[in-house]
Amino acid sequence: MSNRTLLILLVLVGYVFSPTVFTWLINPAGAWYRPFILWLLLILLAVVVQMRRNTSEL
Numbered sequence: 001m002s003n004r005t006l007l008i009l010l011v012l013v014g015y016v017f018s019p020t021v022f023t024w025l026i027n028p029a030g031a032w033y034r035p036f037i038l039w040l041l042l043i044l045l046a047v048v049v050q051m052r053r054n055t056s057e058l
Contacts, residue, residue, distance in 0.1 A: 025034050
């Protein structure tokens with residue numbers, strides 16, 4: 001899958017699920033670390049993409 005197709009797919013998925021995720025994150029009855037889960041997932045995604053890019057350029 002090309003990078004452009006993957007980016008468009010991720011943007012569409014983010015657009016569809018953003019209201020649900022935002023409501024889940026700001027729920028006052030939730031745990032304090034909920035916003036950090038989203039950031040951790042974004043960091044892990046960036047690491048995986050970077051690792052794939054480095055191995056394919058060698």
